[in-house]
Amino acid sequence: KAGVTQTPRYLIKTRGQQVTLSCSPISGHRSVSWYQQTPGQGLQFLFEYFSETQRNKGNFPGRFSGRQFSNSRSEMNVSTLELGDSALYLCASSLGGGPYGYTFGSGTRLTVV
Amino acid sequence: KQEVTQIPAALSVPEGENLVLNCSFTDSAIYNLQWFRQDPGKGLTSLLLIQSSQREQTSGRLNASLDKSSGRSTLYIAASQPGDSATYLCAVRRSGGGADGLTFGKGTHLIIQP
Numbered sequence: 001k002a003g004v005t006q007t008p009r010y011l012i013k014t015r016g017q018q019v020t021l022s023c024s025p026i027s028g029h030r031s032v033s034w035y036q037q038t039p040g041q042g043l044q045f046l047f048e049y050f051s052e053t054q055r056n057k058g059n060f061p062g063r064f065s066g067r068q069f070s071n072s073r074s075e076m077n078v079s080t081l082e083l084g085d086s087a088l089y090l091c092a093s094s095l096g097g098g099p100y101g102y103t104f105g106s107g108t109r110l111t112v113v
Numbered sequence: 114k115q116e117v118t119q120i121p122a123a124l125s126v127p128e129g130e131n132l133v134l135n136c137s138f139t140d141s142a143i144y145n146l147q148w149f150r151q152d153p154g155k156g157l158t159s160l161l162l163i164q165s166s167q168r169e170q171t172s173g174r175l176n177a178s179l180d181k182s183s184g185r186s187t188l189y190i191a192a193s194q195p196g197d198s199a200t201y202l203c204a205v206r207r208s209g210g211g212a213d214g215l216t217f218g219k220g221t222h223l224i225i226q227p
Binding site: 045090106109 | 149162164202220
């Protein structure tokens with residue numbers, strides 16, 4: 001059974017550019033959520049999608065957005081990149097809400113220069 | 114707002130020792146608590162998932178307990194091995210409306226000396 005797949009693994013972008021990250025969940029999982037991990041702040045929740053609808057959103061500026069497609073694959077977009085956006089971005093999939101646990105991907109390491 | 118604290122922040126022990134990692138959370142309205150390990154530069158690997166109605170879960174040398182009323186969980190690692198060296202994270206999933214995904218602690222950085 002394939003796990004959660006995130007692409008690309010590494011990205012280097014220039015300040016002011018935009019970036020799109022991709023996540024393919026485990027087959028049958030309809031919930032995809034995104035997290036940002038930095039040394040200073042640890043893991044912080046960005047947003048969660050279920051059946052193409054954003055269900056929850058963390059405390060991040062509007063430059064961070066996402067979407068989910070009918071096949072449950074999800075993309076996360078960051079516009080007007082800032083140096084502080086450099087982080088490991090992790091995607092997690094779940095069967096749905098409530099008691100289900102999460103399975104994480106290997107992450108995308110974004111470096112903004 | 115849910116807050117999760119993990120103690121200790123770092124731990125270094127000789128191989129073979131049994132050890133306990135601690136996790137506490139401020140809001141007991143949770144669906145479940147999940148323990149993960151993270152190797153440097155990698156994603157998270159799920160170790161154990163404990164539902165709010167459960168007291169403990171076991172997998173191999175790992176045992177996690179949950180006391181929801183006091184807002185505490187412990188991860189017990191028996192007969193530690195160098196391969197157990199990693200950062201261990203606990204996370205809770207809040208229940209109720211407006212739930213905001215998982216809330217993580219800052220982790221315990223564990224080093225097992227050969």
